Amino acid sequence: MINVINLTKNFGSLKVIDNVSTTIEAGEKVVIVGPSGSGKSTFLRCLNLLEDPNGGSIIFEGVDLCDLKVDINEHRRKMGMVFQHFNLFNNLTVKKNIMLAPVMIGCRKLRSLKRKRALIAFVNLFRKNKLELPEIKETRASIKEEAERNAMRLLKRIGLEEKANVYPSTLSGGQKQRIAIIRALAMNPKVMLFDEPTSALDPEMVGEVLQLIREVADEGMTMVIVTHEMNFAREVGTRIIFMNEGRIEEENTPEEFFQNPKSPRLKEFLSKVLSPSSRPKEQTV
Amino acid sequence: MQKKWELFVKSFITNEGYTKVIAGLENTVQIAFFGFLIGVALGTVVAIIKAFSKRSKAVKAISLIGDAYVAFFRGTPIVVQLLIAYYVIAPLFGVRINALLVGILTFGLNSGAYVSEIMRSGILSVDVGQMEAGRSLGLSFSATMRKIVLPQALKNSLPALGNELIAITKETSVAGFITVLDLTEAFKQIGSANYEFIIPYLMLALVYLVIVLIMTLFIKLLERRLRRSDKRN
Numbered sequence: 238m239i240n241v242i243n244l245t246k247n248f249g250s251l252k253v254i255d256n257v258s259t260t261i262e263a264g265e266k267v268v269i270v271g272p273s274g275s276g277k278s279t280f281l282r283c284l285n286l287l288e289d290p291n292g293g294s295i296i297f298e299g300v301d302l303c304d305l306k307v308d309i310n311e312h313r314r315k316m317g318m319v320f321q322h323f324n325l326f327n328n329l330t331v332k333k334n335i336m337l338a339p340v341m342i343g344c345r346k347l348r349s350l351k352r353k354r355a356l357i358a359f360v361n362l363f364r365k366n367k368l369e370l371p372e373i374k375e376t377r378a379s380i381k382e383e384a385e386r387n388a389m390r391l392l393k394r395i396g397l398e399e400k401a402n403v404y405p406s407t408l409s410g411g412q413k414q415r416i417a418i419i420r421a422l423a424m425n426p427k428v429m430l431f432d433e434p435t436s437a438l439d440p441e442m443v444g445e446v447l448q449l450i451r452e453v454a455d456e457g458m459t460m461v462i463v464t465h466e467m468n469f470a471r472e473v474g475t476r477i478i479f480m481n482e483g484r485i486e487e488e489n490t491p492e493e494f495f496q497n498p499k500s501p502r503l504k505e506f507l508s509k510v511l512s513p514s515s516r517p518k519e520q521t522v
Numbered sequence: 523m524q525k526k527w528e529l530f531v532k533s534f535i536t537n538e539g540y541t542k543v544i545a546g547l548e549n550t551v552q553i554a555f556f557g558f559l560i561g562v563a564l565g566t567v568v569a570i571i572k573a574f575s576k577r578s579k580a581v582k583a584i585s586l587i588g589d590a591y592v593a594f595f596r597g598t599p600i601v602v603q604l605l606i607a608y609y610v611i612a613p614l615f616g617v618r619i620n621a622l623l624v625g626i627l628t629f630g631l632n633s634g635a636y637v638s639e640i641m642r643s644g645i646l647s648v649d650v651g652q653m654e655a656g657r658s659l660g661l662s663f664s665a666t667m668r669k670i671v672l673p674q675a676l677k678n679s680l681p682a683l684g685n686e687l688i689a690i691t692k693e694t695s696v697a698g699f700i701t702v703l704d705l706t707e708a709f710k711q712i713g714s715a716n717y718e719f720i721i722p723y724l725m726l727a728l729v730y731l732v733i734v735l736i737m738t739l740f741i742k743l744l745e746r747r748l749r750r751s752d753k754r755n
Contacts, residue, residue, distance in 0.1 A: 287654055314660030324655035328673045328751050337669060338659035404751040417655075424659060 238263045238298065238428060238459055239284060245292035246279055253279045255483035256293070261428070266460045268474035268491075270467070272506060276483040277463045278321075281432050284461065285316045298427075314342065317421030321433040323413040325405040325420070332401040335388035335420045336381070342424075343380035347373070384423075391419040395449060411442030415449050428459040435466060467510055471495055479503045530712070530721040539712040546708030547729070553625045553704065554691040560630025561690070562683070565637025568592070570667065572638065573645045588638065595635035601696050604628050608700035625697045633690050640686060644679030645671060677748040684741035688734050695730075705729060 239261040246254035253276045261267055269277045282288040284295060286302055286309055295302045297312055326334050354371055361367045392398040395415045405413055414434055421429060434450065435443045447469050454460055454473050464470060470477055470491065477494040479487045479502075487500050495511075498504045533539045568588040575585035595603065607628045612619040648671050656666030676683075698707035706726060713722035 285658060287658060310657075310660045310662050312660075313658060316658075318655075318658035320651060320655065320658075322649075322651050324649070324651035326652060326655065326670050328670065328677070338656075338661055341661060341665055341669070406752060421659070 238265075239461075240296035241284070241293070242296065243293035244280070244283060244290050244295065246276075246283055246288060247291050253483050254283065254290070257483070257485055258293075259478070259485060259488070261459065261461060263427075263459050264457055266454050266462065266473055266475045267478060268470040268476070269461065269463045269478045269480055270465070270470060270506075270510075271480035271486075275480040277480045278432055280480065281430050281461060281463050284430055285313050285318060287318075314338075314424050315427045317424060317426035317429045319414070319417050319421055319429065319431045319434050321436050323405075323410070323417045323437070325408075325413055325417055327405055330402050330404055331392070331397070331408070331416055332385065332388050334405065334416065335391060335423050336384040338420075339384040339387065339423055340381055343375070343384065344377055347375055347377065347380065387423055391423060392416075395419060409442060410438045411445045414438060414442075414446045418446075418449055418453070422453065426458075428461065429453065431460065431462040431464070433463050433465065435464065465510070467495075479506065481506075526718055526721055529716050529718045530725075533712050533715045537715065539708075539715070542703065542708040542711055543705070543729075546703050546705040549622055549625075549697070549702055550691070550694050550705045551733075552622065553629050553694045553697055553702070554687070556626045557629030557633055557694075558687050558690050560627070561633025561637045561686070562641075564630065564634030565639075566641050566672070568634065568638035569641035569645055573642050592635045592638055595632050600629070600632050600693055601699055603632055604696065604700050621701045624700060625694075625702045629690060629694065629697075632693075633686060636686055636689075637683065640679045640682045641675060643682075644675035647678045648674045680741070680745050680748060684738070684745075687741070688737055691733060691737065692730060 241257060241259050241261075244254050244257045245252070255276075257280060269280065271277045279288055283290050284297075286295070290303055293303070297316070300307055300312065302309060302312055325331075326337065329337060350371065350373055354373060357368050357370055361370075389398060389401065392401055397412060397416065400408065400412065400416075405416070408416070418429075418434075431450065435446050438446060443466070447466065450460075450462070450469075451473055460473075462470075462474070471494075472491075474491050476488060477491055478485055479494070479500075481502050487494070487498065487503050489497075495507065498507055534543075568591065571581060571585045571588050575582045604625065608619075608621060608624045612624055652670050652674065653666055656670050657663070661669070694704055695706040697704040698710070709722040709726040710719075713719040
């Protein structure tokens with residue numbers, strides 16, 4: 238589904254991603270772990286081109302996203318993203334946060350359809366055998382109504398429907414992150430990218446967010462998750478990637494990854510994060 | 523004092539000075555209001571270009587033009603700009619150009635230079651995550667800018683924009699330099715009818731004060747409305 242080929246990314250003279258290649262298949266839940274500054278977040282952000290790669294290519298459903306001719310917005314709609322700091326739109330209510338992208342993109346499609354129709358109608362004035370006019374079923378109101386229904390359905394799913402009309406500033410971190418997740422789901426993405434979704438949360442709210450991610454995973458969504466939650470990685474991941482200094486140092490199934498690590502760097506990393514005495518509840522990057 | 527007052531009443535009412543004042547008020551408000559609107563529109567565009575000049579070389583090149591524009595309009599007095607616009611540039615177009623229109627455009631361009639800096643700081647005050655979230659949902663740069671970043675930037679820079687509106691309103695008092703009959707010019711003419719300036723000029727100050735106070739009230743209401751999404755009220 239996503240084919241990463243020789244991906245390279247520099248920040249100035251610093252090589253953050255160094256010639257990384259991997260393939261993410263449909264239905265896979267890929268978890269990326271690694272020490273701070275290993276490039277795991279940058280790698281994730283390169284997947285939907287929030288960071289412009291300096292080299293290599295990202296093939297998503299057969300299309301090279303790094304090609305400048307590609308309409309990146311169209312492909313980003315199929316890749317939901319969840320951020321460490323939630324990034325809910327502060328100026329919109331919870332419901333509007335979820336509705337914004339579906340409504341704007343729906344209305345945009347409607348406009349271009351109407352333009353096409355008008356063009357055909359105009360051409361028909363000069364033709365003997367008239368072209369068929371495309372039928373437009375949707376209206377702005379129907380798009381809005383549909384988006385609202387969908388937003389309320391998603392809010393109900395996470396039990397926050399009574400928060401539909403409040404602004405994000407009044408919500409807890411866990412609530413914000415769960416809303417950020419369903420905001421991404423509202424676009425019906427084919428793959429979800431999680432960039433340390435629980436790192437900015439209070440410890441007691443981590444559970445509810447992980448539970449929602451788990452549910453989405455169980456529905457068969459393809460996922461790429463950058464996280465420090467090792468237990469969660471072991472439980473949800475179908476493949477775990479260990480990144481170090483911009484490269485994929487090791488990748489394996491969760492069982493093998495944790496029980497039988499091969500590279501010394503990974504062994505050292507795991508001993509630090511897994512040993513109960515030195516293991517902090519929450520690590521920040 | 524009694525006599526001075528009588529003289530003022532005579533020229534203000536009996537000699538119909540008030541029609542001048544009403545016309546002057548109208549012109550002052552028009553220059554300030556439309557000038558400010560042009561300024562905000564122009565300033566916002568310049569601010570967006572400047573705030574995102576790192577995105578590509580083409581934007582960087584345009585942003586240099588923006589820099590030159592801001593440097594000129596902040597670096598020269600508004601009176602000089604008005605004189606150049608009316609006596610140097612307008613004649614190039616041959617036909618007699620409406621002084622009020624020249625005033626509005628010049629004040630708009632002048633205000634735009636200041637507003638661009640205000641809006642730039644407003645845009646930079648919005649977390650980059652807001653733009654990233656919008657883009658990650660598949661919204662275009664301009665759609666995210668319009669729906670997410672600019673509303674928040676506008677809210678953050680509203681106090682400074684209010685200042686700019688007040689400043690431009692008071693600066694319109696130099697519009698008389700290019701033959702526009704503004705408030706100042708109207709009261710000046712009333713005073714010169716009998717060379718008695720004390721009361722007309724005090725009245726003039728009072729009128730400006732009242733206009734600015736009304737604006738302050740209006741800005742406060744607007745700010746309260748835009749702060750709905752904040753925790754602090």
